[in-house]
Amino acid sequence: MRALLLHQWRRHRVVLLLAPLGLFVFEWVLTRFAPSPAETARFGMMLQYLPQPLTDALGIQQPLMVGARQVLLFGYIHPFVILLLGLWTVRVAVGGMAGECGAGTMDLLAARPVSRAAILGSVAVTTAAGIVVCAAAAWAGTAVGVSTRDLGDVRPADFVWVAAGLALLFGAWAGVALFVSALHRHGGGASGIVAGTMAALFAVDYLARMWKPIHFLRWCSPFMYFEPKDVYVRGLATGRAAVLVCIAVTGAAGALFAFRRRDL
């Protein structure tokens, strides 16, 4: 298992350095753009000019009340953050099984005295570790930014659970990616399916927020179960966290079931 983990590290170390760095910088930059208490009113007036569906989609009920906290919270569900974490999740979870099969290198791994469960385990652990590192880097970006700029009563500690929720959301996607990867013979096809599903469900969640008639569709998107604003106010809701954990565990269990029985 240790050798397999080292193998994963060697394959993905560049991305594992760049993705957290990108998230750190992004969240830090947001703290530079977030309005200080003195700038809140001016910022709110600017937001008032946005179309209402868009402010609804951004979860802004009262534009004049939008402060640094809301801006920083939006940073945890921003498409750039989703893109970077999605890239990591798809790359590792899919690359570790379907990718190795497609490249022909799985034969060299699976002919060794390592079980398929160990191969899948190493992929799952690496994916999860990378997600945690990425979420921690995002939080660190917020923390460093907030600590070095006066944003009123915004405190770094308030964002710990938000980052944890972000990690859970991508833990769920990792489960989906592992399952798809375990069923496929080529990394390209499996990546396309997972990335396409992720993009489609992100869009569904986004559109359903803006357009009330399809609001009910949100339940089918894992993105619904991570609302940074709710996590900030009420902490990580047990029910929503449970749904994300359930998706992750079911995906991983399904992947194990499929991967142990398939032809390589």
Place this chain on the structure above:
Amino acid sequence: MVVAGGLGKRYGRVQALQDLSLRVEEGEVFGFLGPNGAGKTTTIRLLLGLLRPTAGTAEVLGAPAGRAGTRARADIGYLPGELSLWPTFTGRQTLDFLARLTGRAAVDRVDMIALLGLSAHELDRPVRTYSDGMKQKIGIVQALQCRPKLVFLDEPTKGLDPLMQQGFYELLLRARGNGTTVFFSSHVLPEVERVADRVGMLRGGRLVVTGTMTDVRRTQRRRVRARFAEPVDAAPLAHFGELVHREAASVELLVAQADLPALVTRIGLLPLTDLTIEPPSLEDVFLEQYR
């Protein structure tokens, strides 16, 4: 070492392998022959547990092939027919990683690297810069470096130049000397003839011939060439076997071993000047099976 009974594999409507039963004994070099698509690679992948059989069973090193045989694979080396390596790894990193995964020391690596002419500089280059031949050398080393009890080599000389092929044969002899059982597939007949103790031949997913080289040859017809002092009527000779070539004063026949004495007696009645009886080469056997 390897026991397969009624092994079969079907991909949808395609029957890739059918009712394969064979036994490979400890310490022998078993040559597995067959044209492309005969099922050689499928057989090896079934024995390694990479594929699940649709019929039959297989045991490798006393453990069932597949999930239950995970631990036994510490004693197995494998060179895939379509070798792929991680392009960003260096040759050395690849060998280190695969030895670590095997869980055994790479006791024979240094000797093998020297024999195959891989330099330290080459080993420290990323695999993506390697030629096919160099990748194949890395593939051979990774399969044998930990001195496995059993090694599966699928088309091992593919991509190797003739000089390196000689090095590979030498390496195979050394491996056998160290007690390694070798199961190798090939369609290069001279190399199988040169190194194998026993052979198995596949045709259309079925094992059609198996045995020692001597056994296999014995079952095949001899090539008989006779030259005469003057033109003769060769028609009576055709009763003894298959007339494959005929000129006015010479004939060439394929004759079963049992019919040889009668043929020689008959030829002796003719104005014979030269007679040669050749044992069948593996190529003859092969061609006869696949004709």
